[in-house]
Amino acid sequence: MGPQSRSRVAVGPVSATARRALAVYGQHWRINLLTALEYRENFLLWAAFAVVYHGSAIAALWVVLHAFPSMNGWDFRDMAFLYGLWMLAHALHDTLFFGVGSVPEYVRDGEFDRLLIRPLDTLFAVIAIPGQVFPDELILALAYFGAATWYAQVRVDALFVLCVPFVIAGGTMIELAINLIVATIAFWFVRVDAIRWIVLQLESEFTRYPIGIYSRGVRLFLTFVIPFAFMNYFPAAYFLHKSHSTFALPAAAGLLAPLIGLAFLAVAYGFWRVGLNRYQGVGH
Amino acid sequence: MTIIEAVDLNKTFRSIVRQPGLGGALRALFSREFEEKAAVRNVNFALRQGELVGYLGPNGAGKSTTIKMLTGILVPTSGKIRVAGIVPHEHRRENGQNIGVVFGQRSQLYWDLPLRESFELLRAIYDVPRDRYNANLRHFNDILDLERFMGTPVRQLSLGERMRGDFAAAMLHDPKIVYLDEPTIGLDVVAKEAIREFIGTMNRERGTTVILTTHDLADVERLTRRILLIDEGTVIYDGSLAKLRDEYGTHRTLVVTLAETYPEIDVPGTTLDRREGNVVHLRFDRRDVSAEALVRRVLDTYRITDISLAEPDIDEIVRRIYTDGYVAAPAVVPG
Amino acid sequence: MAALVPGRFRFAPYIEFGKKAIAREATYRFDVFTSIGSFALRVYVLRMVWTALYARNAAPPGLPLHSILTYSAVALLMGLVLDVDQVSSLYEKLHDGSIISDFMRPISVPLYFFADGTGEVLFHALLIVPSLALALLIVHIDVPSAGAFAAFVLSLLLGYFVGFCVNFILNCTAFWTLEIHAAQLIVTWLTDLLGGELVPLVLFPAALQNVLYALPFAAMFSTPLLIYVGQIAPARYPAAIGLQVVWLLVLGAICTLMWRAGVRRVVVQGG
Numbered sequence: 048m049g050p051q052s053r054s055r056v057a058v059g060p061v062s063a064t065a066r067r068a069l070a071v072y073g074q075h076w077r078i079n080l081l082t083a084l085e086y087r088e089n090f091l092l093w094a095a096f097a098v099v100y101h102g103s104a105i106a107a108l109w110v111v112l113h114a115f116p117s118m119n120g121w122d123f124r125d126m127a128f129l130y131g132l133w134m135l136a137h138a139l140h141d142t143l144f145f146g147v148g149s150v151p152e153y154v155r156d157g158e159f160d161r162l163l164i165r166p167l168d169t170l171f172a173v174i175a176i177p178g179q180v181f182p183d184e185l186i187l188a189l190a191y192f193g194a195a196t197w198y199a200q201v202r203v204d205a206l207f208v209l210c211v212p213f214v215i216a217g218g219t220m221i222e223l224a225i226n227l228i229v230a231t232i233a234f235w236f237v238r239v240d241a242i243r244w245i246v247l248q249l250e251s252e253f254t255r256y257p258i259g260i261y262s263r264g265v266r267l268f269l270t271f272v273i274p275f276a277f278m279n280y281f282p283a284a285y286f287l288h289k290s291h292s293t294f295a296l297p298a299a300a301g302l303l304a305p306l307i308g309l310a311f312l313a314v315a316y317g318f319w320r321v322g323l324n325r326y327q328g329v330g331h
Numbered sequence: 332m333t334i335i336e337a338v339d340l341n342k343t344f345r346s347i348v349r350q351p352g353l354g355g356a357l358r359a360l361f362s363r364e365f366e367e368k369a370a371v372r373n374v375n376f377a378l379r380q381g382e383l384v385g386y387l388g389p390n391g392a393g394k395s396t397t398i399k400m401l402t403g404i405l406v407p408t409s410g411k412i413r414v415a416g417i418v419p420h421e422h423r424r425e426n427g428q429n430i431g432v433v434f435g436q437r438s439q440l441y442w443d444l445p446l447r448e449s450f451e452l453l454r455a456i457y458d459v460p461r462d463r464y465n466a467n468l469r470h471f472n473d474i475l476d477l478e479r480f481m482g483t484p485v486r487q488l489s490l491g492e493r494m495r496g497d498f499a500a501a502m503l504h505d506p507k508i509v510y511l512d513e514p515t516i517g518l519d520v521v522a523k524e525a526i527r528e529f530i531g532t533m534n535r536e537r538g539t540t541v542i543l544t545t546h547d548l549a550d551v552e553r554l555t556r557r558i559l560l561i562d563e564g565t566v567i568y569d570g571s572l573a574k575l576r577d578e579y580g581t582h583r584t585l586v587v588t589l590a591e592t593y594p595e596i597d598v599p600g601t602t603l604d605r606r607e608g609n610v611v612h613l614r615f616d617r618r619d620v621s622a623e624a625l626v627r628r629v630l631d632t633y634r635i636t637d638i639s640l641a642e643p644d645i646d647e648i649v650r651r652i653y654t655d656g657y658v659a660a661p662a663v664v665p666g
Numbered sequence: 667m668a669a670l671v672p673g674r675f676r677f678a679p680y681i682e683f684g685k686k687a688i689a690r691e692a693t694y695r696f697d698v699f700t701s702i703g704s705f706a707l708r709v710y711v712l713r714m715v716w717t718a719l720y721a722r723n724a725a726p727p728g729l730p731l732h733s734i735l736t737y738s739a740v741a742l743l744m745g746l747v748l749d750v751d752q753v754s755s756l757y758e759k760l761h762d763g764s765i766i767s768d769f770m771r772p773i774s775v776p777l778y779f780f781a782d783g784t785g786e787v788l789f790h791a792l793l794i795v796p797s798l799a800l801a802l803l804i805v806h807i808d809v810p811s812a813g814a815f816a817a818f819v820l821s822l823l824l825g826y827f828v829g830f831c832v833n834f835i836l837n838c839t840a841f842w843t844l845e846i847h848a849a850q851l852i853v854t855w856l857t858d859l860l861g862g863e864l865v866p867l868v869l870f871p872a873a874l875q876n877v878l879y880a881l882p883f884a885a886m887f888s889t890p891l892l893i894y895v896g897q898i899a900p901a902r903y904p905a906a907i908g909l910q911v912v913w914l915l916v917l918g919a920i921c922t923l924m925w926r927a928g929v930r931r932v933v934v935q936g937g
Contacts, residue, residue, distance in 0.1 A: 063458070070455040078452060082443045085484070092848035099852045103859040114726055114869040115719040161439060163404045165456055166427035177441060177452070241700045248704040252711045260718035327420065328342070329406045 071167065071175050078177035086179060094183040101134060101187065104255070119259045124199040125287050126256075131188075131195035132279035133254040136218025138188035140226075143219070146176045147226045148243070151233035154326070169323060170227075170316070201286050213305040218278040220308030222250070224315035225273065231315075234322035246273075254279050259291070266293055274311060277304045334508065334540050335378040335401065340410035342371040342396050370396040372564040374410075380507070381538040383530070385551040385572070388561035389653050394544055397561065398510055401542075402430060415507050428457065431501035435513030438497050440485045446496045447481055450503060457504035464503065471499040474529055491522030498529055508540045509533070515550055527553050548646050562653060579648040583622065585613040587629055588637035598628055612641075702793060705746050706800045712738040713805045729868060733895045736808040739801045741863050741891055746797055747790045748826055756837035757846050765932065776834065776925055783830060810894055817903050821890035824910040829886045831917035832857075838921070841928030862888030868897055882917060885910040 083090045105127065112123035121129070150173060153159040162172045196203065229246055233239050253275045258266050269276040270293060282301030284291040290298070324330070348364040371393045378384055388394045399405035400412055403419035403426040412418060419426040432439075440449040454464050472478050475495040480488055485496065494514065501509060511530065515523045531554055533539045543555060551558060552572065560568035568575065585601065589609040596603055600620040601613040615625060622640055629635065713735060720731045756779050759765040768775050801807065810818065836853060840846045858864050861883035867875055878884055889906050892898045898906050 067455070067458045070458070071452070074452040074455045078441060078444060078448055081448060085443055088843075089845055089848065092845070092852075096848050096852050096855075099855050103855050103864070106859055107864045110865045110870050111715075111719070113871065115723040117722050118715070119718055119722070157437070160399070160402075160404050161432075161434075161437075163423065164402050164427050164430065164432055166424040166458075167456060168424070179443070244700045245703055245707075248707055252707060256711075256715055256718075260714045262714075327404065327406050328344070328408075 068167070068171060071171075075175045075177050079180045082177065082179045083181040090179070090181055090183070094181070094187075097184045097187055101130075101191070105130060108255075119257050120289065121257050125283070125289070127195045128199035128201060128287060129257070129279055129283040130255070131192040132214070132218065132283055135188040135192045136215050136278055137222060138182075138184040139215065139219045140222040142180060142182045142185045144174055144223050144226065145178065145180060146173045147223065147230050149173075149176070149178075150230035151237065151239045151243075154233050155237055159326070163327075170319060199287065207286065210302055214282045214301065217304030217306070217308035218282075220305070220312045221274055221278050224308070224311040225250070227312070227315040227319055231319045231322035234326045249273070250275060250278075257284075257289075257291075258293070270294060270296075274307050277301070277307045332380050333377045334380040334415055335376075335542075336411070336413040337374055337376050337397075337401075338411040340371055340374040340397070340400065340412055341369070341408045342393075342400060342405065343408045344368045344370055369564050371400070371407075374561070374564070374566050376559060376566060376569055378540060378542070380540055381534065382557060383534045383541040383555050384543065385555035385558040386542050386544045386561070387546075387548075387551065387558055387649060392561045393564040394561055395512075398512070398542070398544065402432065402510060403427065428504070429507045431504070431506035431509045433494075433497050433501045433509070433511050433514050435494070435511075435516040438485070438493055439500055440493065440496055442486045443484055445482050445484055446477065446499075449485070449496070449500060453500055453503050459504045463505070467503055467505070468499070471502065474532060475499060475525070490517055491519065491525070494518060494522065494526060495529075498526065502533060502539075505537070506539065508542070511541060511543045511545070513545055513547075514543070515545070515547055523550075530554055548649065560649070560652060567652065575648060579651065581616050581618055582614050583617050584641040585615065585622065585625055585629070586637075586639045586641055587611050587613065587633070587635055590634040590636050593633060596633075598625065598632065600625060600628070698793065701746055701790075702797055702800065705742055705797050706804065708742055709739055709801050709804050712742075726869065728897065729866070729895075732806060732808060733897075734866065735805050737866050737891055737895045739805055739807050740894055741887065743794065743797060743801065744822070744887065744891070745858075745863055746793055748787060748829065756834070757840040760840045760932075769929075769933075776921070779834060779837070780830060783833070787826070808895065810896065813900060814893060814896060817900070817907070818890050818894045821893050821907055821910060824907065824914060825886045825890050828882055828910060828913050828917060829857075831914065831921050832882065832886070834921050835917065835924055838924040838928050841924075841931055857883045857886060860884070861886050862891060866891070866897075868892070880909075882913045885913045 108126050108130065109123055112118065112126060116122055118126070150159070153162070153173075162169055162176075165172050167175070201207065225246060229239055229243050232242060253265075253269055258269050258276050258280050261269070266276070269280075276293075277300075280301075281291060281296075282304055283289075285299055285301035291300070293300075345365050345367050348366050374393075374397060386394060386398070396405065400407050401414055401419060403414075403423040406420045414426055415429045417425055417429075440446065441452065450464075450468065453459075454461075459467075468477075472481075475498065477495060477499060480492050480496075483492075485493060488496065498514075514530070515526055518526065527550065530541060530543070534541050534554075541554075543550060545551060556571055556573075558568070558570070558572050558575065559566055584604060587610070589596075589611065592609060596606065596611050596613075598613055601615045604612040604614045606612070613625070613629075615622075626638060629638065716731060716734050716738065720734075725731065756765075756775070759768060759775075765775065768778070798807075809815075832853065833850070836846055836850050839849065843849075860878055860881060862878075867878050867884060867888045870878060879888070889898070889910055893903065893906065
């Protein structure tokens with residue numbers, strides 16, 4: 048390349064990049080918290096809504112299972128735990144990665160270009176954009192998960208303590224992967240609200256009940272196409288010692304959740320790179 | 332030293348031809364027709380470090396496409412492009428470290444919190460050493476008077492204050508090159524002047540290369556000495572503003588306020604540009620006839636109450652170039 | 667508050683407002699597909715859930731599987747059409763100040779609000795046909811007797827008006843608090859649960875049922891639904907519908923009071 052390459056300002060070796068990323072992410076959270084404080088009353092109301100949203104879902108489950116004690120062998124305690132697994136993964140995702148959902152909006156109004164001129168990885172830049180986020184739902188989810196684990200009389204041994212963080216991480220990655228794919232579609236179709244809405248509906252409906260109640264086709268879909276079943280069903284079945292008798296998968300299939308999540312995320316990230324290339328007009 | 336270089340730069344966009352109506356939509360499912368639009372065609376230019384250049388062109392001329400390629404957002408179809416020694420789209424992040432951008436119509440500041448919070452975030456993003464950051468802030472505060480509204484949430488700032496904040500934000504990491512897109516749009520006269528001051532100072536003191544895209548030609552006149560004119564994807568003029576005015580400023584306008592209503596106005600050597608009631612604008616080529624001679628002709632023929640001479644308007648020059656195309660050194664018409 | 671043209675009440679402007687709302691809804695094309703899509707999804711899921719539950723547990727008295735499936739399908743249809751609990755046109759007007767110019771026109775703002783919301787509902791009502799067709803592919807919906815159906819329609823209308831009042835009251839709080847989005851969502855979710863949209867109220871523990879039936883949420887959803895599936899016998903129609911009327915009057919009065927107080931606040935404080 049010649050003498051010119053010596054004059055360029057390097058962004059830095061890996062350690063410097065990591066340090067920069069950490070500093071930016073720290074700022075991201077500082078601004079999130081400051082903004083939440085700035086809009087205190089609003090934030091309190093949204094925290095109240097989180098309670099109402101999850102509370103009414105669980106209350107509905109309770110009422111139904113009070114009148115019909117067993118759903119395919121799952122009782123209310125089991126269902127409460129099932130919900131807790133999903134809620135925690137979901138809350139973690141919304142707290143950390145909500146920026147991804149805004150990508151279509153950024154592409155639409157031109158803000159996305161602003162991200163491309165930053166000396167940062169684009170996806171990281173998306174995730175690090177500050178917003179009005181406070182981990183209220185996450186705190187609620189952690190509290191609920193603790194309560195549900197105790198209530199469902201789950202055996203809290205070393206294996207449980209070791210595996211649960213990974214299982215939750217797996218669930219978070221599955222949800223992130225789904226949202227990343229939907230966001231990437233915006234590079235082609237700009238308006239993805241409809242797809243987003245359908246996907247959100249699918250998730251909230253199909254993670255609520257044990258998948259044994261559905262037909263084989265649906266179970267196939269939830270296991271191998273969009274792995275919602277790995278977000279909470281398979282892990283719950285394992286920890287609750289329930290047989291899931293699904294497609295000859297091992298009983299401990301639930302523990303594979305982090306691997307499934309990683310794999311799915313890798314696919315989603317590959318798709319994201321393709322989308323980015325398209326946005327930047329590569330190959331024209 | 333050349334800091335920005337574009338050689339035979341091309342950018343073509345491929346889009347699917349959409350036929351109207353339901354029949355067209357169905358047809359599109361089976362056979363895809365593409366149409367190609369050349370947004371940038373064989374563009375060549377080189378900017379030296381420390382230049383302050385105006386980049387002008389009508390909407391859709393290829394200005395923003397060029398800027399997007401320079402900033403690393405878009406990948407060129409062909410051609411060579413170098414900014415501060417690197418290829419922007421191949422080293423997007425490094426390029427990002429070298430540049431600052433101000434969009435006049437969109438702020439990069441965080442709306443809900445005071446300026447300082449946005450600055451802190453930018454400091455982290457660009458990894459600006461703390462002492463350099465403080466020094467810059469102090470300096471910008473002096474020139475732009477930021478201290479007055481540093482603690483106010485950005486959403487409560489006036490446009491002028493917000494623009495000043497945006498400028499400081501763009502310069503915080505000492506970029507080598509700054510791209511300004513409509514930086515003075517919507518500002519009042521005082522604010523415009525302050526921004527122009529700042530741009531000029533940064534350019535002079537720090538040697539920051541500035542590319543100014545604007546429709547406000549007063550900005551161009553006030554700040555730049557060199558302009559690049561782009562139209563339909565090609566650079567049709569690259570040179571000094573003075574030279575452009577000389578070449579194209581061959582025409583002057585005599586503005587005459589007549590004392591009474593004359594049905595016909597005809598002054599040899601002039602063309603009637605427009606007439607508003609009793610005020611007539613007479614255009615003439617100063618190479619053909621002197622203003623003095625014309626004034627005498629007018630006074631001989633008409634009764635007037637006022638007469639004045641208007642300088643060639645840069646606006647008009649540019650408009651003419653857009654509509655007629657640029658012709659270097661227009662031929663002298665005898666007469 | 668601007669007076670209406672004395673002597674004659676003009677319907678025309680309100681019909682226009684209603685039409686505009688329909689046009690506005692129609693431009694949200696994706697809304698149509700996603701509404702119907704999500705509706706079908708929820709019908710399917712509920713069918714699987716109830717079927718699985720009824721397979722292993724004793725059915726509650728008087729509520730066989732086909733009744734509860736009908737209940738769920740009709741509840742979801744109602745939700746699809748009456749989905750106006752997010753209407754916030756009054757809030758928007760307060761937010762951008764255009765309420766002031768409305769005061770100067772001989773238009774009653776509450777009625778405008780009503781026409782606007784109803785316009786949205788009427789547009790959504792067009793979705794009934796495709797949604798119903800789709801639902802019938804997934805689940806069987808019982809057809810009630812003519813009398814029950816008539817009572818159902820009456821109850822449905824009353825429930826709609828009650829719901830409108832609740833939403834109007836929420837919008838009015840914008841006179842004081844400016845932000846209502848979160849509050850609206852909270853009320854929506856509570857209504858879904860306590861109004862029997864998520865789960866029929868007859869399944870709640872007996873002690874709770876008595877309380878829930880008395881609340882306005884039940885008046886919005888549960889009453890018409892229970893009439894439809896026959897859980898409320900014809901003998902009890904007057905009591906059930908009467909309660910809806912009572913709530914309508916009470917909430918209507920609150921609406922009027924809040925509106926007047928809000929207007930006074932704006933006029934006195936100048937926005």
